[in-house]
Amino acid sequence: KNEVEQSPQNLTAQEGEFITINCSYSVGISALHWLQQHPGGGIVSLFMLSSGKKKHGRLIATINIQEKHSSLHITASHPRDSAVYICAVRGSSGDKLTFGTGTRLAVRP
Amino acid sequence: DAGVTQSPTHLIKTRGQQVTLRCSPISGHKSVSWYQQVLGQGPQFIFQYYEKEERGRGNFPDRFSARQFPNYSSELNVNALLLGDSALYLCASSLEWYPGELFFGEGSRLTVL
DSSP states (O other): OOSEEEEOSEEEEETTOOEEEEEEEOSOEEEEEEEEEOTTSOEEEEEEESSEEEEETTEEEEEETTTTEEEEEESSOOGGGOEEEEEEEEETTSSOEEEOOOEEEEEEO | OOOOEEEOSEEEEOTTOOEEEEEEOOTTOOEEEEEEEOTTSOOEEEEEEETTEEEEEOSOOTTEEEEEOTTSOEEEEEOSOOGGGOEEEEEEEESSSSSOOOEEOOOEEEEEO
């Protein structure tokens, strides 16, 4: 079992839909990152969380430390949100970042 | 301000050769980390450096090595290249060791023939 599991692996939505991507992890962490990767490879950091909830524009990220679970929500989705979304956790000792396999999102107009 | 810059962006090598990839962090960032992303998979952690010292190492063979220079730039070296080393190599910088926000470069795409 991978230390970081994401679901779903693939997601297709219509423009305007509310989207949720889930991330579960099995190790103690010091922080959790949500990343966005567009075709071509470049990765953009969306959020870094150690507790609670953060919001940036149409994106919301939450984390439940006790349940070892995080969610990324996209409100009013748009075709430009189409990308791979990756969850990554930094271990308690801070020496290693472990990535999920990503969720491929396609938003259709 | 310039973001994280990596060079070269693309390169082709043959099996057995050696490659050096370079990364310049955002000005003021003291930590650099390296990741390997094979096509269709999530990134895998290779190394993290902070203040020129290695602070973390992933599960990669000794053919992989790295260093960080006094100006905080970094090099990743891979010796005796194998076909399986073909991947996108990503560098990220952060202000401190952890748990700082990460800023990624565009990557170096290595093809081993």
